[in-house]
Amino acid sequence: MSVYIGNLSYSVTEEDLTAVFAEYGTVKRVQLPTDRETGRMRGFGFVEMGTEDEEQAAIDALDGAEWMGRDLKVNKARPRENRGSGSFGGGQRNNNYSRSY
Template identity: 65%
Template sequence: MSIYVGNLSYEVNQDDLSEVFAEYGTVKRVHIPSDRETGRVRGFAFVEMASDAEEDKAIETLDGAEWMDRALKVNKAKPREDNRSGGGRRNNRF
């Protein structure tokens, strides 16, 4: 499973997040999505830890915590919805 971390500063990097989450266990992976056009960080990230227990401890402690002048939103990541099929503007005729 993975942890969703929201309301991040646009200045955040992988090392910053790894350091914070390492206090709660082994960090396996950090992914910080960026905007395709601008390359700017999008303000959220995903963190994978070695065990569910470590993830639960990090979520419990960090959700709502103040970090880099922002109140973090931390919870279990939900599976990604595939909304790329059909109905998009490119399929419509104007």
């Protein structure tokens, strides 16, 4: 069971999210993805709760709530999309090729 939290302040910590979500049940895990290049937080995160009821209680209470100066977007996390390992049309471009016209 995982909850997506969007529009987070870049200064939020795992401890901050744990404290907020603990009001609605058991927090099993918190993830705050960071940018690979800068190491800076990306403005969203995931919280894994103990039960679906706890997850839903947190979503109902926190979606649209103002926290740390931002209006949160809170909903059930969707499975990660498979972006594939292709070169063009998504993901990184492979610029190690030459064109001749």
